[in-house]
Amino acid sequence: MAQEIKFGTDGWRGILADDFTLENVRRVAGAIASYVLQKETASKGLVIGYDTRFLSRRFAEATAEVVAAAGIPVKLADDYTPTPAVSYAIKHLGAAGGVVVTSSHNPWNWNGIKYKASYGGSATTDIIRFLEEEVRAGAAPTGPKANIEPADFKPAHVAALTGFVDMASIAKANFKFAIDCMHGSGRGVLAGIFARHGVEHIEIRGDVNPLFPGINPEPIEPHVKQLQETVLAEGCHAGLATDGDADRIGAVAEDGSFVDSHKIYSILLRWLLERRKWPGEVVKAFNSTKMVDRICAKHGRKMHETGIGFKYICELMLTRDILIGGEESGGIAIPRHLPERDGILNSLLLAGVMAEEKRSLAQLVSDLQREFGEHHYGRVDAHVSHEVKEEAMRRATAGEITRLGAYPVMRTENTDGVKFYVDAPRPSVNAAEPWLLMRSSGTERLLRLYAEAGSRELMRELLDSAQALL
Numbered sequence: 400m401a402q403e404i405k406f407g408t409d410g411w412r413g414i415l416a417d418d419f420t421l422e423n424v425r426r427v428a429g430a431i432a433s434y435v436l437q438k439e440t441a442s443k444g445l446v447i448g449y450d451t452r453f454l455s456r457r458f459a460e461a462t463a464e465v466v467a468a469a470g471i472p473v474k475l476a477d478d479y480t481p482t483p484a485v486s487y488a489i490k491h492l493g494a495a496g497g498v499v500v501t502s503s504h505n506p507w508n509w510n511g512i513k514y515k516a517s518y519g520g521s522a523t524t525d526i527i528r529f530l531e532e533e534v535r536a537g538a539a540p541t542g543p544k545a546n547i548e549p550a551d552f553k554p555a556h557v558a559a560l561t562g563f564v565d566m567a568s569i570a571k572a573n574f575k576f577a578i579d580c581m582h583g584s585g586r587g588v589l590a591g592i593f594a595r596h597g598v599e600h601i602e603i604r605g606d607v608n609p610l611f612p613g614i615n616p617e618p619i620e621p622h623v624k625q626l627q628e629t630v631l632a633e634g635c636h637a638g639l640a641t642d643g644d645a646d647r648i649g650a651v652a653e654d655g656s657f658v659d660s661h662k663i664y665s666i667l668l669r670w671l672l673e674r675r676k677w678p679g680e681v682v683k684a685f686n687s688t689k690m691v692d693r694i695c696a697k698h699g700r701k702m703h704e705t706g707i708g709f710k711y712i713c714e715l716m717l718t719r720d721i722l723i724g725g726e727e728s729g730g731i732a733i734p735r736h737l738p739e740r741d742g743i744l745n746s747l748l749l750a751g752v753m754a755e756e757k758r759s760l761a762q763l764v765s766d767l768q769r770e771f772g773e774h775h776y777g778r779v780d781a782h783v784s785h786e787v788k789e790e791a792m793r794r795a796t797a798g799e800i801t802r803l804g805a806y807p808v809m810r811t812e813n814t815d816g817v818k819f820y821v822d823a824p825r826p827s828v829n830a831a832e833p834w835l836l837m838r839s840s841g842t843e844r845l846l847r848l849y850a851e852a853g854s855r856e857l858m859r860e861l862l863d864s865a866q867a868l869l
Contacts (some may be wrong), residue, residue, distance in 0.1 A: 406530065408709065411512050415508050425462075429533070429540065430531075439496060441471045443493055443495040444472035444473060444494050445473050447485075450480075450501040451582060451643070455500045456500075463547045467544055469545075470543050474552075479607070482646045483556065483646050484555075485499050488555065489518075495517055503647070504617035504643055521708075557592060560744050563735075564751050566598075567596075569751055575599040577635040578593075578638075578746075579618070581611070582606060582607065617647070617729075619649055623651060626651050641746065646730055648660060656761065661687060665688065665691060667748055670752045682712050682721055684706070685816070685818070686816075686838065688776055689832060694771060700722070707727070708726075716734045722734075776849070778848065780846075781847070782845060785844060791868065803864040804861070804864030816847075819835045821833050826854050830854070834861075835861045835862070835865055836850070837865060
């Protein structure tokens with residue numbers, strides 16, 4: 400019996416040689432070909448890219464072979480390519496859609512497939528449902544064999560980015576940046592942009608190493624330790640990190656402190672509202688910082704909160720006038736560019752804010768905390784069995800968890816997982832309202848725990864209390 404293939408928050412992922420095999424990749428490719436033939440203009444073709452993981456190029460070639468056998472022309476990347484560059488190529492070339500072979504931030508032994516729709520963004524829930532049904536049905540359409548052409552998707556993407564950002568302002572500011580590619584497909588892209596525009600920089604982990612030695616390619620602590628050390632050792636004004644397929648961002652301030660995606664999102668949002676004064680509503684995921692709520696309230700902007708997974712944010716971007724959207728994991732999108740996360744674009748924008756405000760990254764974070772209150776965020780990925788994961792979520796959903804450590808639960812929300820708001824003392828009147836979110840991973844044996852509070856100590860206490868419950 401064929402293995403079940405289920406799409407998570409952004410595509411299908413699996414463990415290499417276990418469920419992520421050439422056979423299963425071809426099954427998914429058949430479903431994608433069936434979708435394009437039935438729902439898109441197949442003659443527009445598909446673009447296909449891949450990251451730096453084991454066999455990613457071979458999996459991309461297998462995908463291209465299945466798609467071309469169905470009569471759909473393919474442009475196949477000739478090198479490791481950032482996911483946002485593939486998404487941009489879809490729009491730039493007017494393609495019917497795109498595929499990226501990547502497992503994003505997952506450990507080295509994972510790989511995956513992301514499907515990007517004709518609008519250049521994450522597949523909607525309806526598209527994902529259709530793909531899953533086609534996989535189950537064993538879809539393997541055939542037709543007059545189409546061509547597979549090699550293509551370089553990076554130059555057009557870079558041109559779009561440098562046209563969107565004021566590179567002259569960044570160069571004039573004379574900042575020095577450290578760039579951490581985390582051995583991913585963003586290698587050389589941001590460094591190449593900085594080099595061409597005279598921005599001082601140093602790139603680390605820009606080599607291809609599919610073992611991702613010592614880290615998961617996710618731009619969060621502890622995986623950014625080498626970037627933190629580099630910023631301090633090289634006297635950089637900031638460090639900029641992108642994940643395995645370069646659609647997410649993390650950062651390090653000049654003092655070596657980690658700046659998480661919540662602070663980055665808040666900095667960019669505030670800058671767009673106060674400096675650019677662009678219109679539009681704001682969208683964030685359920686597990687994101689409440690600081691965004693306060694910034695939107697100050698500026699009278701409508702804010703939407705979605706389930707976890709960029710596909711939900713993307714769906715709103717397709718139907719409403721959205722200024723910016725972001726999620727906990729470092730994915731931030733500005734629809735004026737593309738309804739898609741782009742770690743390279745956001746790195747450039749963050750550098751641009753520093754240049755325009757004439758402020759260091761630590762100063763920008765301090766400004767946020769002073770005006771909108773202390774917000775400290777943390778996450779723990781608890782590796783547990785499916786049984787423990789399911790029992791924990793059952794208890795949470797049934798209302799059986801009434802305390803987290805010393806603090807009583809005041810109320811809960813269950814947009815995606817269960818969020819507990821607790822009655823705990825705040826260090827100041829303006830400090831963040833403390834909460835903890837418990838959510839089961841849809842693709843891994845993980846129970847993810849997220850917390851935010853007005854102090855690091857309380858945030859850690861909430862996470863420790865939740866782990867004790869397990």
